[in-house]
Amino acid sequence: MSRSNKRLSKTFFSNKTTLELAQALLGKVLVHKSPAGVIKGIINETEAYSQDEESCHAFGGKRSKRNEVMFWRAGHLYVYFTYGMHYCINIVTGEPDRAEAVLIRSVLPLEGQDIMLLNRKGRQKNLADGPAKLAMAYGFGKAHNGVDLLDGASVIYLEDQGYKPEEITQTERIGISKAKDLPWRFVCRKCIQ
DNA sequence: TACGCGATCGTG
DNA sequence: ACGATCGCGTAT
Numbered sequence: 001m002s003r004s005n006k007r008l009s010k011t012f013f014s015n016k017t018t019l020e021l022a023q024a025l026l027g028k029v030l031v032h033k034s035p036a037g038v039i040k041g042i043i044n045e046t047e048a049y050s051q052d053e054e055s056c057h058a059f060g061g062k063r064s065k066r067n068e069v070m071f072w073r074a075g076h077l078y079v080y081f082t083y084g085m086h087y088c089i090n091i092v093t094g095e096p097d098r099a100e101a102v103l104i105r106s107v108l109p110l111e112g113q114d115i116m117l118l119n120r121k122g123r124q125k126n127l128a129d130g131p132a133k134l135a136m137a138y139g140f141g142k143a144h145n146g147v148d149l150l151d152g153a154s155v156i157y158l159e160d161q162g163y164k165p166e167e168i169t170q171t172e173r174i175g176i177s178k179a180k181d182l183p184w185r186f187v188c189r190k191c192i193q
Numbered sequence: 194t195a196c197g198c199g200a201t202c203g204t205g
Numbered sequence: 206a207c208g209a210t211c212g213c214g215t216a217t
Binding site: 047049055056057080082083084085086088090103105123126130131132133173174175176177 | 198199200201202203
């Protein structure tokens with residue numbers, strides 16, 4: 001292949017704050033080599049979360065069975081279940097024992113749209129433009145909680161295909177009731193290669 | 194053991 | 206604007 005599809009490794013996460021990573025992840029490709037086939041999408045919406053603010057599942061550094069993975073080394077996948085029916089995914093971004101993560105809210109489908117379509121139960125549009133839609137499209141569930149994206153053998157990982165976000169907008173986070181004021185959401189409409 | 198509520202989505 | 210739907214955290 002003419003493009004170099006670089007699998008992101010530990011160095012991508014080193015020396016970057018969670019806020020910087022939330023922006024740096026825009027344009028990166030989220031890959032799942034699922035049983036049904038390979039699924040790829042370009043990340044185009046993220047939100048940062050930190051144990052220092054109230055909206056975080058691990059506010060105050062409180063560990064629980066649910067949020068345990070948030071305290072792991074950067075590069076792990078934190079999958080949580082919410083509203084009694086939805087899964088959402090985060091990429092852990094903090095130092096070990098510090099809960100920080102980036103919620104992946106949306107991707108632009110790039111490969112495996114046919115599988116996404118099946119996973120989304122035949123919905124034709126808006127395949128992955130929301131955190132729970134994305135998780136469903138990729139076939140993510142509780143089984144994927146704690147997966148290490150930096151493990152070379154992992155079926156879930158990040159790739160740099162050279163896509164650059166065009167016009168990043170920064171806004172307040174969505175769907176939360178606490179710490180609403182923090183502008184920790186990052187969106188880009190397009191990514192250019 | 195009991196209760197209230199969500200980092201959402203799809204329909205109306 | 207609202208209902209679906211249930212695991213988790215917190216309180217009894």
